[in-house]
Amino acid sequence: MRRLAALAVPVLAVLAACSGEQQPPAQTSTQSSAQPPSTAPAPPPPVAAPPLPQPVTDGRCPYLATAVVEQANAQRVSRVRLSADKPHPACFFLRGDGTTQLSVRVFVGEPPVAKAVVDQAAPIATSNPEETPAGWKGGSQTTNGGAVYAVAKGGTAVVVSTNQGQTIKARRIVEQIVSTLRL
Structure with missing residues (x-):
């Protein structure tokens, strides 16, 4: 045979x-009809951003002066609230009616997590790509409540959300924050 x-x-x-x-x-008869199982490594699980910060206490924003926010947003700041995140709390600048007019989030950690923070705020699929300030990458977009500008460089992410509909205002705030960060 x-x-x-x-x-x-x-x-x-x-x-x-x-x-x-x-x-x-x-x-x-020397060939096998069964294929050996794949030995390719499974892709790493997606990196998740930390939970969104929440305001918990009154304070002074370490990254941004209240006067800068008032000038950029053309609204008076009645109060500044900070998250419990240490050493980089998120800052929430409130209007007279108690609603947030502008928020700032600074994340410092692993680069994949910083990128996830940016993608959470300005998803790659829906935002406009941004590369300002120089060396930083992320996105900007208008939202139902205003606009957001989010960028990362290495393990640092900066996210600014404003109740104003123009992303240029959020970008200017990001540029101000990046110029003063001491990481």
């Missing part, structure tokens, strides 16, 4: 060459 199988393979190859049609190679 093995002799017939060994003769059949060359005969089939010659017949296929003569007919001009491609024939799949015949399997011999």
Whole structure:
């Protein structure tokens, strides 16, 4: 039986060459029809951003003066609230009615997490790509409540959300914060 199988393979190859049609190679008893399981490593799980910061206490924003926010947003700041995040609390600048007119989030950690923070605020799929300040990358977009500008460089992310509909205002605040960060 093995002799017939060994003769059949060359005969089939010659017949296929003569007919001009491609024939799949015949399997011999030494070939296995089962494929070995894939040994490729599984892709790493997606990196998640930390939970969104929440205001918990009154204070002074370490990255941004109240006067700068008032000038950029053209609204008076009645109060500044800070998150419990240490050593980089998020800052929430409130209007007279108690709603947030502008928030600042600074994240310092691992580069993939910084990128996830930016993507959480300004998703790659829906935002405009941004590269300002120089060396920083992220996105900007208008939102239902205003606009957001979010960028990262290495393990640092800066996210500014404003109740104003223009991303340029948020970008100017980001530029101000980046110029004063001491990391």
